[in-house]
Amino acid sequence: MGAATFVEIVLPGKVEPEGLKVRRGVVPVAGPGQVVVEVEATGVSFAEQQMRRGRYYDQPPFPFVPGYDLVGTVLETVPGVPPELAGRRVAALVKVGGWASHVVLDALDLVEVPDGLGAAEAEALLLNGVTAWQMLHRKARVRAGQTVLVHGANGGVGSVLVQLAQAAGARVIGTATARHHEALRAAGVLPVDYRTEDVPARVRELAPDGVDAVFDHVGGRGVIDSWRLLAPGGALVCYGSAATRDDTGSKQWPVLKLLGRVWLWNSLPNGRSASFYNVWAGRAVSKSRFRARLRADLAQVFATAGRGELVARIAAELPLDSAAKALRLAESGTVAGKVVLKP
Structure with a gap:
């Protein structure tokens, strides 16, 4: 295996997607407690869109290999690793490094x-899936009969949130551009056009008493509307700052400002709650607890898919060396679901 070649995509700096570099080399060797995974699929998330602009709040220094998550097959094991893992299909969150043929x-x-x-x-x-599951069930604790608002209901996380909320028995209002409304209606979602409609006014028409949960990846000043749309006892879950993707200046400031708003809102005696979701929360405190929670929650996501209550929304599947095209497509706002790269 040491003589085999592998491919990875390098983000060299603040570049347009076409500035990504292809690097070839030798498949690395696993150390104690490690495995080599031959990657079958990795994805384009909003994090990579921010990273290429230098806007992801804790990205590593340039150059580095992007790729937040991956699915692949374990090639072989070393002493100290269960031998039955060899040949198994596995999934992993990595934050960076996933855009490669082997990891x-x-x-x-x-x-x-x-x-x-x-x-x-x-x-x-x-x-x-794990983002949507944890926000829905660990943060907002959505129950049957409630009404939720999902911003970006056609997106990667949004489309999963919609389905998991419906599987939990909730009524879903979703924001998206008009091109996605027919599909959202067919899926049982009440669509709102965030480009042409007054979103707060329209949501209040659909939910006069407020909504029980809002899932907001947009951030910016619009998050104030998300908070105001909550019913008594409702929960706002923020998980991004898409509105600031193309801003300049400090990449930490949008997140810090959002955290400040969350702290302020939670100090108000009105029964509503706000939180900022981070999939890595708790890992620095206890890796074992983080891993157990991730394993349990992802098992729930996969089981929901196995029952037919959750369908993977794949916008496109492209080869790894077409990462620039994939990134452009993901940033275009024209697709529904996840853009997948296949080494």
Whole structure:
């Protein structure tokens, strides 16, 4: 295996997608407690869109290999790693490094993918699925009969949120551009056009008493409207700052400002709650607890898909060396679901 070649995509600096570099080399060797995973699918998330602009709040220094998550097959194991892992399809969150043909990972960070779930489908449900599940069930604790507002209901996370909320028995209002409304209606979502409609006014028409939860990846000043749309006892879950993607200046400031608003709102005695979701929360405190929670929640996501209550929304599947095209497509705002790269 040491003589085999591999491919990875390098982000050299603040560049347009066409500035990505292809680097070839030799497949790395696993160390103690590690495995080499041959990547079958990785994805384009909003994080990579921010990273190429230098706008992701804790990205590593340039140059580096992007790729927030991946699905692949364990090539072989080393002493100290369960030998039955060899040949198994696994999933992993990595934050960076996923846009490669092979990746070395700690065996404890792997989550096995159930038989019957394809690599691209599992990839589309990995970061998006665990994010949606944890926000819905661990943060907002959505219950049957409630009404929720999902911003970007056609997107990678948004489309999973919609389905998981419906599986929990909730009524869903979703924002999206008009081109996605027919599909959203067919899926049982009440669509709102964030470009042409007064979103707060329209949501109040659909939910006069307010909504029980809002899932907001947009940030910026619009998050104030999200807070005001909550019903008594409602929960706002923020998980991004898409509105500031093309801004200049400090990349930490949008997140810090959002955290400040969350703190202020939670200090108000009105029964509503606000939180900022980070999929990595708790990892620095206890890796074992973080891994157990990730494994349990992702198992729930995969099981929901296995029951037919959750369908992976794949916008496009492109080869790894078309990463620039994939990134352009993901940033275009014209697609529904996840853009998947297949080495």
